[in-house]
Amino acid sequence: MRAKNTIADKTCLFTYTTEQSSDNEHMIRVDSPFRDKWQPVLLYCLKKYWELRQYGFAVLIMANGEYWIFPKLYPDHGENKTDGAKHSEEILIGQINQFLLHMGINVIRILIYTFKSPCLWRSDGNVCCTKKLLEQTHDWHRKFGISTDVAFTEFWGCGPHCFKDLTYDHVSEPSSVFHSYFQTCVFKLLSKDAAKIYGSDNSENENIDDNIKRANDKLLKLGQKPNPRTAEEHLRQGQEVIDSFKLEKEINKKLLDKWSQLVKNSALKRIKQKITADYNSRASTHVYTDIMSKLGENCYLKFVIYPKPSSKAKPTSTQPNRSRQMAAQTESGSAGGCFFR
Ligand SMILES: [Zn+2]
Structure with missing residues (x-):
């Protein structure tokens, strides 16, 4: 998933994704979270957190019906760190891993929402978030039988500068x-x-x-x-x-x-x-659909688009199941997340 940097390589990649796009354009399962338990809790969180910039949150469904919410967070650009920037997905993966150490056996599904889709390439040379998610979700599935949905609104792909050398x-x-x-x-x-x-x-x-x-x-x-x-x-x-x-x-x-x-x-x-936006959406679509088709029938990792609402309105929702107050109280307390059922 590392992209090369020459224009000749980019031209080849662009051509390849153009050829693939007719088959893959609609293959991401845009409707899957809306048919099941994710719908109310995803919409509730999106209404609460919605903004037009990169952020992420996670929701875990427990076997007893509880939802645990890992609240909204932003990427850490790492200006004062030696280990560089941390993307939202990486921070959420770290938090979820901590939680699963003690509670993994009780979790049945995980939803990770990231405003921009998981990256396919990083300029800092670190492993991209798509590969990290693929490895982590495999681990979660193998240890605890957990399946994961990754929802996003805009395509990030290889980022906004991947065609900067085009003349x-x-x-x-x-x-x-x-x-x-x-x-x-x-x-x-x-x-x-x-x-x-x-x-x-x-x-x-x-x-x-x-x-x-x-x-x-x-x-x-x-x-x-x-x-x-x-x-x-x-x-x-x-x-x-x-x-x-x-x-x-x-x-x-x-x-x-x-x-x-x-x-x-x-x-x-x-x-x-325009070229960058088209390439990033096609490349992401291609990679995600390829992952899902290779994982097959019992796919434990699904990528899902939550499209941007057409008006300026935030997503609308009602509180899923029990009380909002309970979620807020728990959320304002200690680290980890909040839950309601
Ligand atoms: Zn990333």
Whole structure:
């Protein structure tokens, strides 16, 4: 599950996940927790903890019907530690292992929720959370017969920087696997960059003639238009404006070069975001479905998507079974978790 770092490798991986995605797109068992006991307790916790950033919590179902909740926690970025960052899943695994030392025999199921899906690769060289979860859940199943569900809302995959080395030349090359993104991705130009190149803070404006100033003004206005367009449309419109002023050849080329650079910078930022998001969701889906299909009928590890609600509303739920107060009282007490039944 370690990803390599060259663009050639990334291109191969991207192509591979694209080919696989038609089969795997809907294979993650999005509905499994909603058919059984997980539904009320998962929704209760999500309503209580919901936010749009990385966090995690865990719920354990005991044989006697009790639920133990391991409250919300955040990753530890490890700035002051020698052993580096700890992801939410790793911290929860540590807490669950402590609990299972004494109570393992009484636990029948575990739900781990992580806002972003377990990582497939880590830049710090540590073992990724997906592999750790695979090993740990196997151990929990072997020792205690526990099955585990891992629920998440957004795909993390190999993280937001896994295509950082991609260049404009690479995506705009017609034979590139990324060329369709170049053709279809619409974006707004980086208006701050446009102001820097063509605006009043451009010192070159002081000694240039009125015609060039008017061309600069028109390009600045074009660069600040809010409607998104493809790279080719931005380039064509910029060229039309520059050509309309019938400037000297050298000046024309200089303005066009600056315009192209503005379009390239803006395009690359947006295109890389889209490629990264698509790759991370496809790669995660592929790895998770592969794990589940290899584990077969008695799959003790399931990956489940809890999709982001469409509105800004938090997930809605009612308190599962008994009283909320009991959960709150226990939770505010000692370490470990809280329970209700
Ligand atoms: Zn991780």
